[in-house]
Structure formats: C-alpha cells, structure tokens
Amino acid sequence: MNNLKVSTAQFENKSGDKAYNLSIIDKLAGKAAAEGSQVIAFHECSVTGYTFAMPFTKEQMLEVAELIPDGESIQQLIAIAKKHDIVVLAGLFEKDKDDNIFKAYVCVDKNGLVAKYRKLHPFINTHLTPGNAYCVFEIHGWKCGILICYDNNVIENVRATTLLGADIIFMPHVTMCTPSTRPGAGFVDPKLWENREADPTSLRLEFDGMKGRGWLMKWLPARAYDNAIYAIFSNPIGMDAHQLKNGCSMIVDPFGDVIAECRTLGDDFVTATLTPEKLTQAGGYRYKKARRPDLYRDIIGQEHTSEQKVVWLNMDK
Numbered sequence: 001m002n003n004l005k006v007s008t009a010q011f012e013n014k015s016g017d018k019a020y021n022l023s024i025i026d027k028l029a030g031k032a033a034a035e036g037s038q039v040i041a042f043h044e045c046s047v048t049g050y051t052f053a054m055p056f057t058k059e060q061m062l063e064v065a066e067l068i069p070d071g072e073s074i075q076q077l078i079a080i081a082k083k084h085d086i087v088v089l090a091g092l093f094e095k096d097k098d099d100n101i102f103k104a105y106v107c108v109d110k111n112g113l114v115a116k117y118r119k120l121h122p123f124i125n126t127h128l129t130p131g132n133a134y135c136v137f138e139i140h141g142w143k144c145g146i147l148i149c150y151d152n153n154v155i156e157n158v159r160a161t162t163l164l165g166a167d168i169i170f171m172p173h174v175t176m177c178t179p180s181t182r183p184g185a186g187f188v189d190p191k192l193w194e195n196r197e198a199d200p201t202s203l204r205l206e207f208d209g210m211k212g213r214g215w216l217m218k219w220l221p222a223r224a225y226d227n228a229i230y231a232i233f234s235n236p237i238g239m240d241a242h243q244l245k246n247g248c249s250m251i252v253d254p255f256g257d258v259i260a261e262c263r264t265l266g267d268d269f270v271t272a273t274l275t276p277e278k279l280t281q282a283g284g285y286r287y288k289k290a291r292r293p294d295l296y297r298d299i300i301g302q303e304h305t306s307e308q309k310v311v312w313l314n315m316d317k
Contacts, residue, residue, distance in 0.1 A: 001141045001276040006168070006230075007032040007040040009269035010247035010262045012238030015052035016064060018073055018092075022047060025090055026080045028269050033084035037271045039139055040086055043234040043249070044105065044149050044172040047073045047092035050124060051174070051241035054313075058101070058127040065095035068104060069113040082110035087139055091148070091172050093128075094118070100129045105146050105172055107137065114139070117146035120157060123310050136164045142274070149173045150308070152223060156300065162227040162288070167279055169223075173235045176212040176246050178312035184210025188244045196265045203265065207246035216248065225256030228284030230274050237266065254282035 009028045014020045025042055032040045044050060048064055056064070068074055073092055081088045087109045094104035094116075103119035118131025134157075136145050145166030151157045152171050161169055177188045188211055192203040207213060216233075224231040230253055237247030250261035251272040260272035279285060 001167075003276075004039065004140055004142055004168075004274040005037045005271055006232060006251065006274055007037040007269045007271040008232050008234045008249040008251055008260070008262070009040055009042050009267075010235060010237040010249040011042075011046070011267035013043075013046055013049045013236055013240060015049035015241050017049070018047055021049070022073065022076050022080070024267060025077070025088065026083070028267065029080050029086055029088055030084045032269055032271060033086040035271060038087060039089070040269060041089040041170050041172065041232050041234045042091070043236045044091045044119075044174045045093065045103070046090045046172070046234075046236070047077075049240065050236075051243050053093065053125050054241075056125055056127070058099075061093060061101050061125060061127050062095055062099060065093035065101050067096070068094050068106060068116050074106060074108065074113065077106065078108045078110070078112055081108050085110060087114070089146075089170055089172070101125075101127050102129055102131060103148060105148055105170070107139070107144070107146070107170075109139075115144075115146070117148065119148040119151060121150040121154065121308055123150065123308060123313065134161050134164055136161065136166050139168075142167050142276075144168045144170065146170045146172070149175055150310075153219070155223070155226075158223050158227055158229075162229055166229060167276075168230045168232060168274065169227075170232045171220075171223075171234070173233065174240055174245060175235060176216060176248075177206075177244055180311045182210075182215065185215065186211050188212070188246070190239060190242075190244050193238060193244050200265055207248070212246040213248050220250075221252050221256035221258070224252040224254060224284075225282070226284050226287070228254040228279055228282040228288065230254060230278075237262070237268075254278045254284060
C-alpha cells in the first residue's frame with residue numbers, strides 16, 4: 001500500500017435541506033482535493049441532517065429517505081467525487097423497495113458507489129431498522145470499514161471490523177454535548193454558539209470539557225490503539241436542529257495519537273497522511289497476534305438479548 005491522504009470534515013448542516021448540505025460537501029471536497037487529499041469523510045446524516053427526524057412518522061421518514069444507489073443525493077455525491085477526483089463518504093437516511101428505513105453511510109468515487117453501510121444500533125427514530133452486516137471495502141489499496149456513532153461504543157463491532165481486514169475505520173458521528181449519567185455531561189447552551197465570535201473562550205470551555213472532547217478522549221484513541229487501525233472521526237459543528245454539536249473531527253493513528261483535528265468554530269476539514277508502516281509498528285498489531293480465542297470464543301458468543309438505552313432521549317424535552 002502507498003501513503004494515503006485522508007481528510008475529515010465538520011460543518012453545520014441544515015435540517016432536511018439536502019441541496020444546502022450537498023453544496024457544503026461539494027465545497028469542502030473541492031478544497032480538500034485542491035490540497036492533494038484523496039479521500040474526504042463527512043458526519044452521520046450529513047446529507048439530510050439528523051436530530052430533526054426524532055419525532056417523524058414513518059411517512060415523513062420515507063419522504064426524507066432515499067434509495068441507494070439510485071437516489072438523487074447519491075447521484076450528486078458521485079458527481080461531486082467525479083468533479084473533484086476525490087473519494088467521498090457521507091451519510092443519509094435510506095429506504096428500500098419494501099419501505100424499510102435505515103441509517104446509511106456511503107462511500108463513492110468518480111465511478112459510482114463503492115460501499116454502503118447500515119447503522120447496527122440506530123435510535124433517533126423508532127421507524128429505523130438496524131443493519132445486520134459489517135462492511136469492508138478498498139480505497140486505493142487500503143482496506144476500510146465503517147461504523148456509525150453508537151456502533152463504535154460496542155467494542156466488539158470495532159474488533160470484528162478489524163478482524164475482517166480493515167486498516168481504516170471511518171467513524172461518522174453526531175455526538176457529544178448531550179446529557180447522560182456520566183459526570184460532567186449535558187447540553188451546551190445555543191446562545192454560546194450565537195456569541196462565538198465575541199466570546200469564543202466560553203464556548204471552547206464547554207466544547208473541550210467533559211460535555212465534549214474530554215469525553216471523546218476517554219475512548220476514541222483506545223479504539224485505534226487496541227486494534228492498530230486509523231480512526232477517521234467526523235462530527236458536525238453548530239446547530240443540528242435544537243442541539244448544539246462541537247465538531248472536533250479528527251484522525252487518530254494506530255498508536256492512538258491524534259494526528260489531525262478540526263479546531264475552528266465553523267465549517268472546516270483537516271488532512272493527514274496515512275502510512276502503512278504504522279499498522280504493524282503499533283502495539284495493537286502485536287496484541288491481535290497474541291489473542292487466544294479458544295479461551296473466550298464461547299464467552300463472547302453466548303446468547304444475549306441486545307438492550308439499547310440512550311439516556312438523553314428521555315431528557316431532551
């Protein structure tokens with residue numbers, strides 16, 4: 001494998017305004033390509049917006065969702081990839097021909113759809129159907145996987161995707177700045193966002209503290225370190241419907257080091273060069289080799305009923 005230049009982006013999406021969101025994706029993809037990037041990744045539901053769909057009926061969800069790859073937004077993403085000669089990853093709500101609805105994330109290049117992944121643990125709307133498969137594909141000779149937001153908090157998903165061969169895992173999110181039982185968690189006041197030019201410090205204190213980046217740093221580097229993979233984390237910044245998000249899209253290398261991170265209070269992207277040598281130099285590579293699945297195969301695979309409780313859904317009133 002050759003070195004790969006990858007960008008991760010953050011932007012303030014507009015709820016349900018696909019044309020606007022795609023225009024920002026187009027703009028940032030063009031800028032990244034002009035700087036030599038070969039790949040750019042955007043956040044979960046970056047095409048459609050996210051939190052606004054929480055109260056939607058199934059009929060409303062079907063209106064905003066699209067078929068993949070025939071939907072208009074997918075075709076526009078392919079056109080963007082072709083226009084700038086860059087691989088683009090972005091998210092949206094998907095529907096199939098039987099009117100099942102999924103939280104999807106796609107990878108496209110100038111030739112068309114490269115990969116599609118459906119979120120395994122969706123929750124923003126009761127009409128979403130969970131995905132039931134992992135996804136591994138190639139970008140310029142690198143094996144890549146996708147796990148959307150909550151999927152990354154179930155550590156078995158990250159290990160399984162890695163064992164399927166992924167060197168890079170794209171981790172699109174809409175996360176942080178929501179309440180939970182965790183000390184320090186909570187919403188961030190939208191007034192701080194409105195006043196960000198006059199008082200960026202107060203906003204940064206919230207964004208970087210335990211409501212935001214401080215929490216992220218508890219687990220995201222560990223996912224990359226333990227599995228010796230590159231983690232490409234993408235997250236929106238600004239208002240997503242009525243919730244304020246803090247961005248800090250970043251790239252974490254197999255050593256668990258943050259090698260690029262968005263630090264502006266607005267639409268932006270950062271780029272890092274991924275080198276194949278780190279995949280085998282990192283400790284996680286050796287730890288994977290040292291595994292003894294005979295000890296825990298039956299333990300990890302024992303019968304279990306999945307139970308998913310998202311605390312902030314009951315606090316977001």
